[in-house]
Amino acid sequence: MNVYERMKQALITGKYKPEDRLTEEALTGEWKVSRTPIRSALKQLEFDGLITPLKRGYVVRSFSQNDIRQIYDVRSLLEGYAASLSAIHRTEQDLSDMYKANAEFQTIITSQGTNKTEHIQEVLKKNHKFHDAVMRASKDPHTEDLIRKVVVLPLVFHSFYWFQQRELEQSFELHEVIIRAIKDQDSARARSAMHEHIYQGRDRVLEQLKRSDL
Amino acid sequence: MNVYERMKQALITGKYKPEDRLTEEALTGEWKVSRTPIRSALKQLEFDGLITPLKRGYVVRSFSQNDIRQIYDVRSLLEGYAASLSAIHRTEQDLSDMYKANAEFQTIITSQGTNKTEHIQEVLKKNHKFHDAVMRASKDPHTEDLIRKVVVLPLVFHSFYWFQQRELEQSFELHEVIIRAIKDQDSARARSAMHEHIYQGRDRVLEQLKRSDL
DNA sequence: AATTCTTCAATTGTATACAATGAAGCGTTT
DNA sequence: AAACGCTTCATTGTATACAATTGAAGAATT
Incomplete structure (x- = not known):
């Protein structure tokens, strides 16, 4: 490194x-x-x-609650857009990449690692791999570029650290919905599911932040 | 410099x-x-x-026709989004900034400069000033940041160089529609007018490019 | 003749010295 | 005591030397 x-x-x-x-x-x-x-x-x-x-x-840099909201909101806009493009342009290869990434995501979240921090690192990595696969299927490098920029920041908040098992499972399930919509070339649905998915992440972070600020 | x-x-x-x-x-x-x-x-x-x-x-870097399409498309997405936010958060000051910028834009496009290149530089500057004012009214620095990134690239294509007088006037008119929608706090309309405005620019560049490629 | 190896030149990566700049503290003046 | 300007020091900006790396050309081997 x-x-x-x-x-x-x-x-x-x-x-x-x-x-x-x-x-x-x-x-x-x-x-x-x-x-x-x-x-x-x-x-x-x-x-x-x-x-x-x-x-x-x-x-x-320090981020206010407002910053976090705004960052997640544009991110939702952009990733939703990318997902809608992916529904149009995805190839078989793209689909199998997404399946694979999400299968790995499932494997990780169901296995309890020994070390929590390490375990979360793994979850993060697999989650990222899934989102990456969706982005790449869009065949739009410029949008990818913008998303990449907006994805780094939330890492600072260790959002996954606060995820309950149930919430990780919800993520897995929404990933599945997203993949299915992209497979079916249902742009609108892919976009909406992605929006939902990212807003869920946002609200989790926001909640956690509110709790720790008290 | x-x-x-x-x-x-x-x-x-x-x-x-x-x-x-x-x-x-x-x-x-x-x-x-x-x-x-x-x-x-x-x-x-x-x-x-x-x-x-x-x-x-x-x-x-060289840009293909596809690149240009994609760049303008995300830009439209982002600036449309910013415009919709501006409709919510705009202050009186923001509004008067937009009015002023667009008034200056009008002054420039109606006056025939001596030197074409210089004249276009001025048009560009005033146009930019208007878009900047809209962005700032959104009160969303993160979105601003992303837009700034996507706005630089089209400059390479000298889009304004190819604008006819009629098209400049159209731009001015759409600017007015955008301002009015933001003033009326009509988010959806502000967004749609901005989309339209940017797509017009996109198509002009694309057309020009097609013509010169023959 | 094709392929791999070797060597060398071109180019970037890193360290460091020196110049320019700006901020803080001090003293002088009013 | 407040305000202004001066000095000094910390920090970044720039230039440049040297190290490391890469690509290309040519030589050697099959």
């Missing part, structure tokens, strides 16, 4: 917390590389929207 | 053409700065989607 990826992990796992200041100098010491790769990583993280530039250095 | 902005101009105006190779070394000579700022600029341009990275250096 290069510096960018490691710093991204640090941001996602919460090693760097909102409002923490990041200066090039300090980071060279921490990661044992020179300022050049640090600068490069910081710039990329800025693109990702994970850090905000100041006149001097950066801060780890 | 810094190196990034100047290089972006070079890409938009067509000084660098699709498939041209860009290497750091060569660019240092051209822009009379060291590799460090060049690298920074290239990275940013990559993010903008104006250039594509190779294993060695970059190429100026």
